[in-house]
Amino acid sequence: xxxxxxxxxxxxxxxxxxxxxxxxxxxxxxxxxxxxxxxxxxxxxxxxxxxxxxxxxxxxxxxxxxxxxxxxxxxxxxxxxxxxxxxxxxxxxxxxxxxxxxxxxxxxxxxxxxxxxxxxxxxxxxxxxxxxxxxxxxxxxxxxxxxxxxxxxxxxxxxxxxxxxxxxxxxx
Amino acid sequence: xxxxxxxxxxxxxxxxxxxxxxxxxxxxxxxxxxxxxxxxxxxxxxxxxxxxxxxxxxxxxxxxxxxxxxxxxxxxxxxxxxxxxxxxxxxxxxxxxxxxxxxxxxxxxxxxxxxxxxxxxxxxxxxxxxxxxxxxxxxxxxxxxxxxxxxxxxxxxxxxxxxxxxxxxxxx
DNA sequence: CTTGGAAAGTCAACAAGGCTGACATAAACT
DNA sequence: AGTTTATGTCAGCCTTGTTGACTTTCCAAG
Numbered sequence: 001x002x003x004x005x006x007x008x009x010x011x012x013x014x015x016x017x018x019x020x021x022x023x024x025x026x027x028x029x030x031x032x033x034x035x036x037x038x039x040x041x042x043x044x045x046x047x048x049x050x051x052x053x054x055x056x057x058x059x060x061x062x063x064x065x066x067x068x069x070x071x072x073x074x075x076x077x078x079x080x081x082x083x084x085x086x087x088x089x090x091x092x093x094x095x096x097x098x099x100x101x102x103x104x105x106x107x108x109x110x111x112x113x114x115x116x117x118x119x120x121x122x123x124x125x126x127x128x129x130x131x132x133x134x135x136x137x138x139x140x141x142x143x144x145x146x147x148x149x150x151x152x153x154x155x156x157x158x159x160x161x162x163x164x165x166x167x168x169x170x171x172x
Numbered sequence: 173x174x175x176x177x178x179x180x181x182x183x184x185x186x187x188x189x190x191x192x193x194x195x196x197x198x199x200x201x202x203x204x205x206x207x208x209x210x211x212x213x214x215x216x217x218x219x220x221x222x223x224x225x226x227x228x229x230x231x232x233x234x235x236x237x238x239x240x241x242x243x244x245x246x247x248x249x250x251x252x253x254x255x256x257x258x259x260x261x262x263x264x265x266x267x268x269x270x271x272x273x274x275x276x277x278x279x280x281x282x283x284x285x286x287x288x289x290x291x292x293x294x295x296x297x298x299x300x301x302x303x304x305x306x307x308x309x310x311x312x313x314x315x316x317x318x319x320x321x322x323x324x325x326x327x328x329x330x331x332x333x334x335x336x337x338x339x340x341x342x343x344x
Numbered sequence: 345c346t347t348g349g350a351a352a353g354t355c356a357a358c359a360a361g362g363c364t365g366a367c368a369t370a371a372a373c374t
Numbered sequence: 375a376g377t378t379t380a381t382g383t384c385a386g387c388c389t390t391g392t393t394g395a396c397t398t399t400c401c402a403a404g
Contacts, residue, residue: 019308021301023308024304025236025301027316027319027323028300029236030320030323030324031210032229034327037328131326132199135325136199136325139322143317143319144318145318146314146315146317146318146322149311149319150315151206153310154210154304154307155202155209159205159209167201
């Protein structure tokens, strides 16, 4: 973990090359293109089911933490309950998600993927993992470590912590 | 450059740790959160002008290559001309973008930022660069190199080349 | 010089997925 | 008993994407 490259004795210009406006701008653009490209394949699959990216996100996080409460999911996704409810209702009606009344708090609904929900999740995550794995193995372990380090630094620490605690452990 | 660690004779789990499903999944999620977090600040600024992310993208790429033709912009953004035309018309009407008839081919429109367009571009890119620079300098040069390597590997080579040639040189 | 087709603009209609506001219900908490 | 919380739902709005159809402009080939 780099603490302060600015204090090193190496020539200033060389050391800060990665922080020039041009380098930064390239990073921003690459992030834009990579993100768009990365989501395009799942988007195409979802069309066959008449679903969109919003459904994908719900399916992903319900699979990620089975038994997730609606409130937690709202917090993770950062959308309104009305917006979430629309896609969630479809997924429940279509039998991809099972919404069970909470055992301890009966106001809550705990969300689980059904068998067909799990199947779609697998179909979607397979293509994304395949693609990410291809990029990872082309780039190599050190690059992947750097990739993760920069992404981590890009996320607001407060947000990152909240997400971590929401997605941590205790399934069911 | 890693070629194919899967074909190596070392079934060493350590070597492939960065390619486990769990590692991949973490990368996917971090990309999601980082991208969303990264775009949230410009989005808030744009609200003050009653613009959205679509306007931001247009402003960005017109600034990136002044004199860009509408067709080129369509190719970069990957949306329909009707969709682009809506936001483009607003920006032209509001005097942020100057649409000049092409000198060599008078069917084409070459797009330029006006003074106020440049001002908004600066306002938007300042916050993004600031944020990206913060992440970059916290992560360090090696991490940044890795970040860029992975992103590069994530983008379809064909797409990457097309974008490169569209955005290259010859301004005006 | 005419005509085919490319580039651009526009109108209409629609869909996904955001948003707000208002309201209902059940359960938990105090 | 009364308040708060978790969830669901209805209605309506906005942005930004889509398709289809049509026009105008204008380059370039026959």
